[in-house]
């Protein structure tokens with residue numbers, strides 16, 4: 001055997017799993033894919049965040065989502081073929097729309113809430129324990145609103161959700177917003193201050209985590225797995241260059257996991273919800289904490305060197321489809337309405353990445369068959385950075401045979 005566990009996927013879910021299993025005494029090899037930059041973990045918004053698991057009223061109800069997707073310049077969009085195919089009964093959009101009810105969204109939020117608080121603690125321990133270069137900020141985040149109507153609609157619901165889940169939020173008026181973040185424009189009407197949120201620079205953290213894991217002696221191959229299979233003695237992973245044998249394989253390929261599902265004959269509805277990132281040259285103005293521009297769904301953060309990072313959009317498309325530059329341009333135009341920034345912002349990097357999304361809003365973590373050795377850990381969609389440490393614990397529970405009742409929510413056989 002080359003390893004006890006072969007982890008396929010070099011994003012935060014794969015790396016946290018490899019780290020955890022290595023610490024538990026397993027011999028681990030990671031097959032990371034083409035390069036760290038390819039995964040959603042590289043260019044995301046960097047928030048260790050509770051907000052994405054809430055019952056946002058704006059997306060409640062199928063027709064609201066359709067109207068949003070059809071609006072010109074909206075943050076939600078779809079490749080027309082994917083929209084057509086996935087809207088048919090049984091398709092991803094069809095399933096997703098059926099779950100857009102307040103009680104259903106509240107149920108999922110409650111399931112994820114405990115993991116979010118646990119994951120934050122695990123992230124802080126990891127960054128400190130392994131001395132990761134993460135640019136960690138623990139000053140919370142602010143969701144800033146520029147429309148009275150949206151603010152009054154969302155703030156009440158979000159505050160209720162958060163209070164129920166033991167997560168601290170403050171609803172702040174315009175003045176309070178500008179005190180927290182003086183760069184916010186005069187047009188801000190109010191905001192939600194997520195006191196417990198943290199922020200990390202995802203690309204830096206990912207690179208630093210990779211180095212830390214390699215220093216511990218875990219081998220990472222930057223190759224694409226073409227095939228995974230199991231037999232009586234164990235599992236095999238083929239990359240085209242390398243053949244690996246192990247006791248278990250963990251499939252953590254994010255939005256690309258679907259390709260291996262197909263070759264394994266597994267039917268799990270997984271789609272790429274693509275998001276965009278623009279990074280500017282450093283500016284002299286400083287943000288105190290990440291700002292979520294709620295009306296346009298843009299997260300604005302800043303690296304320690306002063307580069308502004310803008311992330312936004314939810315685009316249903318193939319994970320490897322080319323970047324749509326018009327979205328980057330639109331995002332830069334919109335952001336000027338929210339913050340007092342220099343007139344000219346020079347973009348030094350653009351990126352698009354794929355959130356792995358499941359229509360019922362919960363991840364898929366479990367064995368593909370009852371006693372099988374192929375374990376899957378994907379589908380963390382908007383919360384994969386946040387929840388990757390807890391996901392790794394669940395994978396460890398599966399492999400060590402520890403009973404964890406939470407796993408029933410995430411079963412790959414639930415569809």
Ligand SMILES: Cc1cc2nc3c(=O)[nH]c(=O)nc-3n(C[C@H](O)[C@H](O)[C@H](O)COP(=O)(O)OP(=O)(O)OC[C@H]3O[C@@H](n4cnc5c(N)ncnc54)[C@H](O)[C@@H]3O)c2cc1C
Pocket residue numbers: 008009010011012013014031032033034035036038039040041042043044045046047048049223224225226252253254255256273274275276277311312352353354355356377378379380381382383384385386387
């Ligand atoms: C714009 C944007 C903003 C986001 N903001 C946040 C946020 O603020 N907070 C939060 O918690 N989450 C956020 N997310 C979501 C988060 O980034 C993802 O949920 C998370 O990164 C998923 O991690 P993963 O390891 O499952 O997948 P990925 O990070 O996508 O990793 C998958 C890995 O598999 C590799 N791979 C692909 N094919 C193969 C193959 N054949 N063989 C081997 N390896 C392969 C890829 O190269 C990659 O390394 C955001 C996402 C986006 C796009």
